[in-house]
Amino acid sequence: MKGAHHLPDLLAAGETRLCAEQIYPRLFDAILEQRLPPGTLLPEQALGQAFGVSRTVIRRVLGRLSDQQVVVQRPSHTAHLVAPDPHQARQVLSARRLAETTLITLAVERARPEQLKQLRQLVERERVHHEKGERCAAIRLGGEFHLKLAQVADNAPLSRFLNGLVPMTSLIIARYESPCCDHCAWQEHAALIEALERGDAQSALALMNEHLDRLEAKLRLD
Known part of the structure; x- marks a missing residue:
């Protein structure tokens, strides 16, 4: 399981705050490009800082990715990306x-x-x-x-x-x-x-x- 202490730059120059609908495709593309490798931990606070939004917004995005089985979420655990074999x-x-x-x-x-x-x-x-x-x-x-x-x-x-x-x-x-x-x-x-x-x-x-x-x-x- 890879840590997320050094998340890639996910916010374009000059941008400030984004909504969940804008963050979702950017995070998904970062996953597909493997800038976030399979198994990467996705702490809400770190992602919030990377996108300049609250943890509540990040939670909605992670919830959508979890519904689509791209992210694993469990109570009392940090969300992480799946790694399909x-x-x-x-x-x-x-x-x-x-x-x-x-x-x-x-x-x-x-x-x-x-x-x-x-x-x-x-x-x-x-x-x-x-x-x-x-x-x-x-x-x-x-x-x-x-x-x-x-x-x-x-x-x-x-x-x-x-x-x-x-x-x-x-x-x-x-x-x-x-x-x-x-x-x-x-x-x-x-x-x-x-x-x-x-x-x-x-x-x-x-x-x-x-x-x-x-x-x-x-x-x-x-």
Whole structure:
């Protein structure tokens, strides 16, 4: 378990106070970039000082990350980052496939134009970060695409289940993806949106399975 006495600089120059919604993506990106390595302790006071906010704000952010299984919180213990091993990674990916193949079928039936527009906006942001070489931000936005897709499917229990798998998958990708791989999932996400727009359930399901196959093939879990 690594200490957090020397947290990286998490506050941009000139910034003062941030809200929990602004801190979450910055902390998540720091985790994906492994500026905060797996197993790192996350003391509320130290994080509060790093972001210039109260422990109450940090507690909300850590609570969200705990719900997504990226952070472990226990009573009377300092929160710390998870460190998924290859066996745990395979279990997460297997569970995610079961959820996503059901959700994509439901999404085809229930997608509304406004929701498709929101999905396209997410993919555009993902593309921009990818082309700028901002790999971890692109990975995080790719995860948000799948969570938004789950909302489109309009099945609350499955959506909550996926909410605990997608952020963990992002961490697994950041940790185990082969360095020779070019992570360009935004193109596959764009193809999924096109299938949703056509109402083509068969193509959408095939595309989702191919997308997850490619994701798993890029990981060095052996």
